[in-house]
Amino acid sequence: MTEINKETLSNTEYEFSRDESILKIVKYIDNNDQTKLNIYISELHNADIADILQNLDPDLRTTLVKNISINFDPEILTYLNDSLRDELVEILDIKQLASNAKTMDVDDALDIVEDLEDSDQVTFLENIEEEDRKLIQEGLKYPEDSAGRLMQRNVVALDNQWNVGQAIDYLRTNKKTLPEDFYEIYLINRSNKVLGTVPLGRLMGSKREIKLNEIKNSKIRTIEAKMDQEEVAYLFNKYGLVSAPVIDENKILLGSITVDDVVEVIEEEREEDILKLGGVGQTDLYNAVIDTTKSRFSWLFLNLLTALVASIVIGLFQASIEKVVALAVLMPIVASMGGNAGTQTLTVAVRALAVKELTPSNAIKIVFKETFIGSINGIIFAIIISLVSIYWFENTLLGLIIGLAMIINLVVAGFAGIIIPLTLVKIKIDPALASGVILTTITDVLGFLSFLGLATLFLI
Amino acid sequence: MTEINKETLSNTEYEFSRDESILKIVKYIDNNDQTKLNIYISELHNADIADILQNLDPDLRTTLVKNISINFDPEILTYLNDSLRDELVEILDIKQLASNAKTMDVDDALDIVEDLEDSDQVTFLENIEEEDRKLIQEGLKYPEDSAGRLMQRNVVALDNQWNVGQAIDYLRTNKKTLPEDFYEIYLINRSNKVLGTVPLGRLMGSKREIKLNEIKNSKIRTIEAKMDQEEVAYLFNKYGLVSAPVIDENKILLGSITVDDVVEVIEEEREEDILKLGGVGQTDLYNAVIDTTKSRFSWLFLNLLTALVASIVIGLFQASIEKVVALAVLMPIVASMGGNAGTQTLTVAVRALAVKELTPSNAIKIVFKETFIGSINGIIFAIIISLVSIYWFENTLLGLIIGLAMIINLVVAGFAGIIIPLTLVKIKIDPALASGVILTTITDVLGFLSFLGLATLFLI
Numbered sequence: 001m002t003e004i005n006k007e008t009l010s011n012t013e014y015e016f017s018r019d020e021s022i023l024k025i026v027k028y029i030d031n032n033d034q035t036k037l038n039i040y041i042s043e044l045h046n047a048d049i050a051d052i053l054q055n056l057d058p059d060l061r062t063t064l065v066k067n068i069s070i071n072f073d074p075e076i077l078t079y080l081n082d083s084l085r086d087e088l089v090e091i092l093d094i095k096q097l098a099s100n101a102k103t104m105d106v107d108d109a110l111d112i113v114e115d116l117e118d119s120d121q122v123t124f125l126e127n128i129e130e131e132d133r134k135l136i137q138e139g140l141k142y143p144e145d146s147a148g149r150l151m152q153r154n155v156v157a158l159d160n161q162w163n164v165g166q167a168i169d170y171l172r173t174n175k176k177t178l179p180e181d182f183y184e185i186y187l188i189n190r191s192n193k194v195l196g197t198v199p200l201g202r203l204m205g206s207k208r209e210i211k212l213n214e215i216k217n218s219k220i221r222t223i224e225a226k227m228d229q230e231e232v233a234y235l236f237n238k239y240g241l242v243s244a245p246v247i248d249e250n251k252i253l254l255g256s257i258t259v260d261d262v263v264e265v266i267e268e269e270r271e272e273d274i275l276k277l278g279g280v281g282q283t284d285l286y287n288a289v290i291d292t293t294k295s296r297f298s299w300l301f302l303n304l305l306t307a308l309v310a311s312i313v314i315g316l317f318q319a320s321i322e323k324v325v326a327l328a329v330l331m332p333i334v335a336s337m338g339g340n341a342g343t344q345t346l347t348v349a350v351r352a353l354a355v356k357e358l359t360p361s362n363a364i365k366i367v368f369k370e371t372f373i374g375s376i377n378g379i380i381f382a383i384i385i386s387l388v389s390i391y392w393f394e395n396t397l398l399g400l401i402i403g404l405a406m407i408i409n410l411v412v413a414g415f416a417g418i419i420i421p422l423t424l425v426k427i428k429i430d431p432a433l434a435s436g437v438i439l440t441t442i443t444d445v446l447g448f449l450s451f452l453g454l455a456t457l458f459l460i
Numbered sequence: 461m462t463e464i465n466k467e468t469l470s471n472t473e474y475e476f477s478r479d480e481s482i483l484k485i486v487k488y489i490d491n492n493d494q495t496k497l498n499i500y501i502s503e504l505h506n507a508d509i510a511d512i513l514q515n516l517d518p519d520l521r522t523t524l525v526k527n528i529s530i531n532f533d534p535e536i537l538t539y540l541n542d543s544l545r546d547e548l549v550e551i552l553d554i555k556q557l558a559s560n561a562k563t564m565d566v567d568d569a570l571d572i573v574e575d576l577e578d579s580d581q582v583t584f585l586e587n588i589e590e591e592d593r594k595l596i597q598e599g600l601k602y603p604e605d606s607a608g609r610l611m612q613r614n615v616v617a618l619d620n621q622w623n624v625g626q627a628i629d630y631l632r633t634n635k636k637t638l639p640e641d642f643y644e645i646y647l648i649n650r651s652n653k654v655l656g657t658v659p660l661g662r663l664m665g666s667k668r669e670i671k672l673n674e675i676k677n678s679k680i681r682t683i684e685a686k687m688d689q690e691e692v693a694y695l696f697n698k699y700g701l702v703s704a705p706v707i708d709e710n711k712i713l714l715g716s717i718t719v720d721d722v723v724e725v726i727e728e729e730r731e732e733d734i735l736k737l738g739g740v741g742q743t744d745l746y747n748a749v750i751d752t753t754k755s756r757f758s759w760l761f762l763n764l765l766t767a768l769v770a771s772i773v774i775g776l777f778q779a780s781i782e783k784v785v786a787l788a789v790l791m792p793i794v795a796s797m798g799g800n801a802g803t804q805t806l807t808v809a810v811r812a813l814a815v816k817e818l819t820p821s822n823a824i825k826i827v828f829k830e831t832f833i834g835s836i837n838g839i840i841f842a843i844i845i846s847l848v849s850i851y852w853f854e855n856t857l858l859g860l861i862i863g864l865a866m867i868i869n870l871v872v873a874g875f876a877g878i879i880i881p882l883t884l885v886k887i888k889i890d891p892a893l894a895s896g897v898i899l900t901t902i903t904d905v906l907g908f909l910s911f912l913g914l915a916t917l918f919l920i
Contacts, residue, residue, distance in 0.1 A: 201643070351731060
């Protein structure tokens with residue numbers, strides 16, 4: 001309800017300029033003008049307050065939060081990434097935060113509570129209303145990242161036998177307890193099973209005496225509370241849903257998920273995929289230098305190990321390199337091309353797995369296809385690199401050898417690029433996270449091994 | 461409207477199993493049972509028909525499309541990626557397709573028309589109703605990927621002076637012409653300027669005599685028709701919008717964008733980012749082998765060129781390598797660590813640019829931060845690799861040299877990883893596409909140059 005009050009404050013279009021806002025805030029802080037600062041902040045959309053907090057220097061951020069802590073709307077936290085959220089929770093008083101959470105939707109409150117440390121969780125729950133506490137505790141019982149954690153409990157569920165007039169009267173009478181956002185009403189029977197949904201637009205367009213039954217969608221897409229949020233996002237995206245009823249294993253209505261929560265999930269999941277493919281655990285743009293360094297270190301360390309493995313392989317052929325130093329000059333090419341070709345396949349595969357385009361039913365076909373593409377590109381690039389090498393080092397045999405190594409490495413790269421993520425999914429490891437490092441180890445080792453090995457066999 | 465009819469066909473929950481559906485379809489096709497096939501397809505959700513088409517072998521896909529072409533709902537095309545869409549349009553009769561488009565929303569029709577070849581576009585437009593043709597032609601005047609292309613033109617815009625009762629009566633009277641999906645009504649004045657929005661939920665909960673004015677959101681987020689769809693998606697995501705009015709430069713209401721279209725945009729934009737970072741232009745999972753090979757070739761060719769540049773650098777130091785072959789063994793490590801560290805920074809930067817977390821106002825700070833992180837990780841990994849090299853080759857000077865090269869390369873990698881995407885954005889080149897190849901060229905060249913150069917100076 002906070003939202004609505006804010007929106008109706010004045011009669012102007014709402015426009016947000018981050019830079020201007022920050023200038024104003026800094027001025028109020030410099031002048032020590034707490035009252036004006038708090039009024040100004042209260043007029044901003046919570047998403048914009050979060051935006052500002054993200055873009056302030058850590059010191060200024062702390063000062064600002066301390067200055068507005070009494071009025072701090074917990075919903076702001078839901079717009080922040082995890083590390084910033086933790087930072088702010090440290091500064092804020094949990095009791096105060098809980099008492100500011102009164103007007104909050106239960107799904108948003110749950111979103112905050114689930115990330116709190118145990119002791120803070122207890123404090124928070126002790127200081128909110130009993131009804132909300134119960135719902136949040138129920139929510140915490142669902143697995144992390146499940147539909148149960150995402151759903152709002154406040155839904156409009158009406159008797160399947162009612163007509164449009166009864167529905168409208170009900171909504172008017174219960175105006176105060178309606179959910180902040182809802183786009184459909186759910187029709188239920190006496191045992192709380194969902195029998196259909198009626199979009200509000202259709203309800204509005206129908207005469208009072210028409211039965212809800214007659215205008216309902218009965219082919220409904222329900223969501224089990226235990227469903228993973230990635231699956232929820234997939235369904236919303238695929239079918240263009242705006243909201244969907246959440247049910248338990250007995251098909252009893254529990255709550256509702258709306259598309260705005262799902263948009264957030266989609267962003268989160270995609271962000272995870274992009275960052276993991278790039279070797280970063282989570283956005284660390286706003287983290288302190290020390291945290292960022294730490295989070296990047298482990299990935300780089302893993303890469304050092306794989307680079308060392310590749311070096312050991314090269315070390316096996318020191319005698320050959322001493323005789324034909326051109327081998328040292330050319331060897332990174334084979335490894336690099338394998339890595340890049342494999343990464344292409346890998347990226348397509350990880351993405352296709354995320355959006356369910358790559359499935360057990362077409363996996364084998366795609367494996368063959370990718371390996372085949374690897375062969376074709378392998379042959380083409382073999383010819384190119386052979387010609388270049390022959391011209392450069394005036395050594396036909398060397399050219400043939402690097403060509404052969406290129407074919408071998410690109411075929412394996414294509415195969416590995418698709419088989420690695422498929423295997424990881426099968427053994428329930430996130431393919432976005434682990435595929436890349438396994439792939440480059442294979443293409444590096446094989447790149448050096450095939451080229452230097454063939455050279456040692458035929459050239460030396 | 462098709463949608464609604466389908467949904468009310470029977471009273472069961474709608475569940476889709478791709479494998480079962482494909483089995484059924486193959487059976488109908490094998491039995492040459494066109495009638496049953498068409499009935500079965502007509503009962504499926506268009507998103508599911510698209511899903512099936514994506515997962516069939518190209519031959520079977522062609523057969524299926526030919527068998528259902530008379531009833532083929534053009535909306536199915538909107539669920540398919542571009543390459544499949546083109547493939548299907550080749551098979552389908554454009555006239556037939558146009559005449560099947562009668563019940564379609566204009567924004568969906570526009571989505572199809574904009575991708576057609578010129579002659580097909582003319583045929584399609586000639587065979588739809590005049591009113592729709594006009595709206596589509598207007599839509600085509602907006603830039604590609606702009607809000608104007610995305611919006612639906614059919615909106616519910618009511619007089620700002622009306623009350624709830626008048627609004628409800630209007631909706632009931634105009635039931636047949638209401639948009640398929642709408643979640644808000646827009647309040648306008650006589651000159652068609654938007655003065656506020658009323659969410660349907662709030663409208664439903666209010667008594668007939670209440671003025672729309674009193675329950676409207678007046679701080680509204682309007683979208684200019686020329687706004688890029690990425691910006692539209694950003695606003696919907698940031699503020700959790702469900703729909704927003706689209707206006708022209710004089711603030712006159714033109715149409716409305718709803719969140720389901722935006723979810724698609726978000727998916728598209730993210731997909732683009734992920735794939736481009738991985739060196740792939742677009743999803744080619746369903747493409748024919750020859751197309752996929754072609755689309756991947758150019759990227760690999762570019763990589764071959766950069767690998768050759770790196771080889772030329774190594775070639776400058778052949779004499780040194782001949783003397784100390786350990787250089788050849790160790791040199792890939794420095795290059796590889798630089799590439800990986802730079803990619804980490806780059807990924808965070810590209811992602812942060814996409815979600816507007818990296819902006820001119822914090823860019824300089826982040827550049828310093830990333831370079832600093834590069835230095836710290838550089839020092840740590842310098843120590844590790846120095847110790848390993850000293851132990852491995854029993855050569856202290858070699859260890860110091862590789863350590864120094866590691867520091868140089870990681871500092872530059874951190875700096876380049878952030879400065880490259882920032883520069884590309886400034887000169888309006890997509891950072892996701894071009895950053896990676898520029899970065900690895902730099903880290904490869906510098907990795908080999910610094911290590912082999914320092915070794916030649918101090919070791920040989």
